[in-house]
Every structure is written in C-alpha cells, then in structure tokens.
Amino acid sequence: MMLRKVVAKTGETVYLRPAVAEDAADFIRAVDGVAREGAYFLRSRFEVNLEAEQTMLASASDRGDLILIARAEGEVVGWVTLLHPRAEFMQHTADLGMGVVGPWRGRGIGSALMQYALEYAAERGIEKVRLGVRSGNARAEALYHAFGFVEEGYRLRDVKDLEGCYHDIIEMSWFAPSPVPAAQEGGSGA
Numbered sequence: 001m002m003l004r005k006v007v008a009k010t011g012e013t014v015y016l017r018p019a020v021a022e023d024a025a026d027f028i029r030a031v032d033g034v035a036r037e038g039a040y041f042l043r044s045r046f047e048v049n050l051e052a053e054q055t056m057l058a059s060a061s062d063r064g065d066l067i068l069i070a071r072a073e074g075e076v077v078g079w080v081t082l083l084h085p086r087a088e089f090m091q092h093t094a095d096l097g098m099g100v101v102g103p104w105r106g107r108g109i110g111s112a113l114m115q116y117a118l119e120y121a122a123e124r125g126i127e128k129v130r131l132g133v134r135s136g137n138a139r140a141e142a143l144y145h146a147f148g149f150v151e152e153g154y155r156l157r158d159v160k161d162l163e164g165c166y167h168d169i170i171e172m173s174w175f176a177p178s179p180v181p182a183a184q185e186g187g188s189g190a
C-alpha cells in the first residue's frame, strides 16, 4: 500500500502516500498552520528542526510508524500519523493523530486519510488504534464515530488553552474487526 489517488468532494486530485524526507518542510508548514489555530492540538506552534524532521520522516517505517500525507496543488493539505508505542505490552496498539489544513476541510480528505490508516493498521495486525480529541471538536468527533471509534472516557480539564480556558479530552479507540479474544479473568480453574 503506497500511493493512493483520491478526488476531493470539490474535484481536486489529492495524493496520499507515506511522507519522505523531502516532504519535511511542507509537512512542518501544514502541522504548524493547524497548531497555530490554537483550537485542536496540545500546542500552538510546531516549530521543529528541519533536519531532525527529515530524519524522523525517513526512519518512520523502520520504527513501525506510519506518517501519511495528503498532497494537492503542490502543498501538504493533510496528514495522519499512526505511532507505534514502545511499551512491550502495548505492541498491539497504535496512537493516531491527524489534521487537514483549514481551506481543505470538509472535502473528504480527513475521511480518505482515516480510511488508509485503518487499512494499514488492519493489514499489520494492529488491534487497537487510540486517539484523544478535544471535547467540542464536532467535525473530528463525527469523523471518528463514522469510522467506528468508540468513546472510552474523558480526561477532565486536560487542556488549558491560550485564553486560560479548560477543555476535556475524549479518549476514543477503534478496534480491528476480529480482535484476539481478551484473556479470561481468573482462568478456568482447571
């Protein structure tokens, strides 16, 4: 699974593919732009070292991470990341983060990115994909529900924004269609 061509609801051709080192500057610009809106992420800037980001993108697949970008009209217009946790007992899970730059929202790009990411997860045997969304982010919540994510709980007042307002984080997860059965509590007694 590599390059995927999709058509935005507004007709533009959008290409989805894992990011490579050469995408670093455009990727940083896209993430920083959404971060600067101050309403969605856990920080208001994404100012990272270009070379470090190039190295990070080039080595993502070696770490088992997916960093997928959507490109249209020469720009990175959206992305989704699926990060592999380090903890030994969480190897069946991944952490998802995503964004679409302002003018490109509502055109189906977020849905296309999510579709690709969940297919990638299922193909690699990832059983659980986890994310956190700020309560009140209606578009993101709608997208996650549409793809079968379920709410697991709220982290109350987890975010304090630039205006000093508190926001809860909703923990949501997607479970692969045929998960391995959970371990039985207490065993069979045999």
Ligand SMILES: CC(C)(COP(=O)(O)OP(=O)(O)OC[C@H]1O[C@@H](n2cnc3c(N)ncnc32)[C@H](O)[C@@H]1OP(=O)(O)O)[C@@H](O)C(=O)NCCC(=O)NCCS
Residues within 6 Å of the ligand: 034, 040, 041, 098, 099, 100, 101, 104, 105, 106, 107, 108, 109, 110, 111, 112, 132, 133, 134, 137, 138, 139, 140, 142, 143, 146
């Ligand atoms: C959340 C986000 C990634 C979704 O990407 P997108 O390209 O805008 O999403 P899509 O166009 O695929 O639309 C997703 C769904 O949300 C629905 N939707 C759009 N606006 C909505 C709104 N204001 N309220 C509720 N649902 C809404 C759409 O109906 C669509 O469903 P449909 O395809 O069945 O019609 C994008 O809007 C974004 O980056 N927002 C800011 C950053 C962010 O919130 N990131 C996620 C942090 S957890």
